[in-house]
Amino acid sequence: MPAIKCGLKAVVSLVKRRNRNKCFSIVSPDTRQAMKAGANPREERWDAPIQDVARGRISIIVADKSVAIREILRESLERSGFAVRTTCDPVELRAWSQYPQTDLVIADESVLFCDQMSPMVLGEIAADMPLIVTRANANAPAEECRHPGLCGTLLKPFDIKSLIELCERAVGAPDPLIETDVLPLLGKSRASKALYRYFRRLARTDYPVLIQGEAGTGADLVAKALHKSGRRRCGPYLEIDAAGFDGKNLGEFLGATKDSQDHGLASRARGGSVYLEEIADLPFDAQARLARLLKLLGREKNEAPRVIASTSKNLPTFVAQGAFRQDLFYRLNVMPLHLPPLRTRLEDLPDIVGAMLNELRDEGLAPGAVHPTALQRLAEYDWPGNILELSNFLRRIVVLYDGEITADLVHAELARSVAPRSITVSALPTPTLAGAVENYLSSVLDDVTCQPPGLYSLLLREIETPLLRRILDVTHGNKLKAAEMLGLNRNTLRKKLEKLGM
Numbered sequence: 001m002p003a004i005k006c007g008l009k010a011v012v013s014l015v016k017r018r019n020r021n022k023c024f025s026i027v028s029p030d031t032r033q034a035m036k037a038g039a040n041p042r043e044e045r046w047d048a049p050i051q052d053v054a055r056g057r058i059s060i061i062v063a064d065k066s067v068a069i070r071e072i073l074r075e076s077l078e079r080s081g082f083a084v085r086t087t088c089d090p091v092e093l094r095a096w097s098q099y100p101q102t103d104l105v106i107a108d109e110s111v112l113f114c115d116q117m118s119p120m121v122l123g124e125i126a127a128d129m130p131l132i133v134t135r136a137n138a139n140a141p142a143e144e145c146r147h148p149g150l151c152g153t154l155l156k157p158f159d160i161k162s163l164i165e166l167c168e169r170a171v172g173a174p175d176p177l178i179e180t181d182v183l184p185l186l187g188k189s190r191a192s193k194a195l196y197r198y199f200r201r202l203a204r205t206d207y208p209v210l211i212q213g214e215a216g217t218g219a220d221l222v223a224k225a226l227h228k229s230g231r232r233r234c235g236p237y238l239e240i241d242a243a244g245f246d247g248k249n250l251g252e253f254l255g256a257t258k259d260s261q262d263h264g265l266a267s268r269a270r271g272g273s274v275y276l277e278e279i280a281d282l283p284f285d286a287q288a289r290l291a292r293l294l295k296l297l298g299r300e301k302n303e304a305p306r307v308i309a310s311t312s313k314n315l316p317t318f319v320a321q322g323a324f325r326q327d328l329f330y331r332l333n334v335m336p337l338h339l340p341p342l343r344t345r346l347e348d349l350p351d352i353v354g355a356m357l358n359e360l361r362d363e364g365l366a367p368g369a370v371h372p373t374a375l376q377r378l379a380e381y382d383w384p385g386n387i388l389e390l391s392n393f394l395r396r397i398v399v400l401y402d403g404e405i406t407a408d409l410v411h412a413e414l415a416r417s418v419a420p421r422s423i424t425v426s427a428l429p430t431p432t433l434a435g436a437v438e439n440y441l442s443s444v445l446d447d448v449t450c451q452p453p454g455l456y457s458l459l460l461r462e463i464e465t466p467l468l469r470r471i472l473d474v475t476h477g478n479k480l481k482a483a484e485m486l487g488l489n490r491n492t493l494r495k496k497l498e499k500l501g502m
Contacts, residue, residue: 057081057082057083058081058082058083058103058104058167058171059082059083059084059085059101059102059103059104060077060082060083060084060085060102060103060104060105060106060167061084061085061086061087061093061096061097061102061104061105061106061107062074062077062084062085062086062087062106062107063086063087063088063090063092063093063105063106063107063108063111063112064086064088064107064108064110064111064134065088065108065110065111066088066108067088069108070086070087070088071086073086073106073163074086076160076163076164077163077164077167080164080167082167087111088111090111090112093105093107093111093112094125097125097129101188101193102129102193103130103171103193103197104129104130104131104132104167104170104171105125105129105130105131105132106132106134106163106167107131107132107133107134108133108134108135108136109133109134109135109136110136112133125147125149129149130149130151130170130171131147131149131150131151132150132151132152132153132154132163132166132167132170133150133152133153133154134153134154134155134156134158135153135154135155135156136155136156137155148478148480151166151169151170152166152169152170154166171197171200182199182218182221182222182225183218183221183352183355183356183387183391184217184218184219184221184222184339184387185199185222185225186348186351186352186355187345187347187348187351187352188347188348188351189345189347189348190476191340191344191345191473191476191477192345192348194476194477195339195340198337199222199225199226199229199337200229202226202335202337203225203226203229203230204230204231205230205335206230206231206232206306207306207334207335208294208306208307208308208309208331208332208333208334208335209223209226209306209307209308209309209334209335209336209337210279210309210310210311210315210332210333210334210335210336210337211223211308211309211310211311211337211338211339212310212311212312212315212336212337212338212339213310213312213338213339213340213341213386214312214339214341214384214386215312215385215386215388216384216385216386216387216388216389217312217339217340217341217342217386217387217388218339218386218387218388219277219310219312219339220239220275220277220310221387222337222339223239223273223275223308223310224237224275226273226306226308227272227273227275227306227308230273230306232271232272232273232305232306234271235269235270235271235272235273235305236268236269236270236271236272236273236305237269237272237273237274237275238268238269238272238273238274238275238305239275239277240274240275240276240277241277241278242276242277242278242279242280242281242282242309243278243281243282245282245283245286269305270303270304270305271303271305272305272306273305273306273307273308274305274306274307274308275308275309275310276290276307276308276309276310276332277309277310278310278311278312278313279309279310279311279315279332280311280312280313280315280318280324281313284323284324284325287324287325287328288325288328290328291325291327291328291331294307294328294331294332295331298331307332309332314465315329315333315501316329316461316465316500316501316502317458317461317462317465319501320457320458320461321458329501333501336501336502338469338472338502340473341383341386342383342386342387342390343382343383344473344474346379349375349378349379350375352387352390353370353375353378353390353394354370356390356391356394357370357394357398360394360395360398365395365398365399366398367394367397367398367405368398368402368403368404368405369404369405370404370405371404371405371406371407373406373407374405374406374407374409374410376407377407377410377411377414378390378410381414393413393414393417396413396417397409397410397413400413461500464496464500465500465502468482468486468493468496468497468500468502469502471485471486472502479493479494479497
């Protein structure tokens with residue numbers, strides 16, 4: 001095949017000759033005239049964080065030296081439902097890739113490995129940012145292969161369909177039916193964007209989901225959003241409080257018999273979703289019945305309800321202690337979803353507060369504007385009750401007070417309605433790890449004869465689990481960076497996470 005130039009005439013000629021949907025397509029006369037002049041009338045500078053990308057749309061940056069390629073990729077991706085910004089400037093690419101609203105970068109090697117850039121742009125793209133690289137020849141620089149977020153490379157000319165499929169594998173396909181205003185997932189931080197991308201992927205499957213997070217992080221809201229966003233949205237949605245069952249009444253409710261198709265839960269939620277709240281509180285004798293039912297439901301595929309469970313407890317520890325069935329844990333933990341506590345994502349507070357006030361308006365209340373200093377005061381509180389506590393607090397403020405929500409008002413209401421020990425973390429004495437371990441051992445070693453074997457392994461697991469979870473929160477799920485912080489080999493960290501079910 002003869003060498004192909006990236007000029008507009010060569011692109012149009014190629015499309016006409018092949019009459020196929022390749023990387024380049026014929027553009028409108030107005031756009032073609034602008035390209036001949038060396039400019040793109042639709043291309044605009046992006047000097048501020050994205051403001052016009054709808055919450056439900058996936059935002060992509062396209063970086064290429066060719067105006068024609070940028071415009072054609074923009075048109076093709078926008079027709080597929082993506083929000084697109086284009087550039088040929090390495091400086092802009094480096095800046096835009098840092099914005100938390102960005103979901104994916106598609107960049108040509110001519111922009112990534114620009115001689116004038118030091119360091120190269122590739123090293124400035126966040127490690128957790130999905131990246132697709134395009135190139136005009138097969139000789140890729142070695143730096144390209146070392147980016148943790150690399151999803152694939154495409155050699156020009158490439159098929160547009162292949163590019164879109166690669167984008168969908170990287171960040172999920174656009175879907176207008178997926179919930180976009182789920183409170184626990186709101187925010188512009190990179191952690192929130194990564195969590196929302198994961199949520200979009202889960203919404204397109206029917207696999208069981210285990211939602212883990214502290215009390216009040218909104219597991220029930222996420223579970224309902226998964227149902228509304230999934231393929232079973234037209235089916236029934238059942239919520240079950242696991243703590244309210246024992247082995248007998250759970251068996252009657254679930255219908256865990258040899259033929260599960262005509263009894264209990266399988267018929268009540270056929271073609272829909274079942275949400276099992278606080279699954280760790282399910283009595284041990286009831287867990288066997290539930291495990292059996294899940295095994296039977298797994299054979300029904302299309303008709304069986306999707307199972308979504310949640311817990312604020314450390315289930316792997318419960319399994320290690322023999323308080324939770326291991327087989328049930330593995331049947332539920334097919335797709336784990338961890339909801340971070342509100343205190344670790346305070347930068348998302350303005351978006352979450354705004355959404356909560358809109359909900360109050362929908363309820364017929366009239367909340368006033370929130371002063372910026374009030375947001376700062378809200379961010380100083382650690383919110384042990386997470387989103388639920390914040391929602392109740394704002395509802396109380398709006399009902400009891402009129403007008404603008406000020407910092408003084410927030411401070412007064414916190415002092416009046418919140419236990420003093422929780423108002424400011426900095427006022428508390430800093431606990432030591434050694435002291436915490438001593439307190440724990442004092443509580444479990446009152447009677448040595450009653451303790452099961454394996455206390456050493458249990459204690460290590462008790463320490464490792466919160467440590468690894470916190471490190472993953474800090475690194476936004478970047479396992480390579482987490483391994484570096486812990487001083488562990490990446491494979492060692494991966495094995496530990498698998499062993500702990502994280």
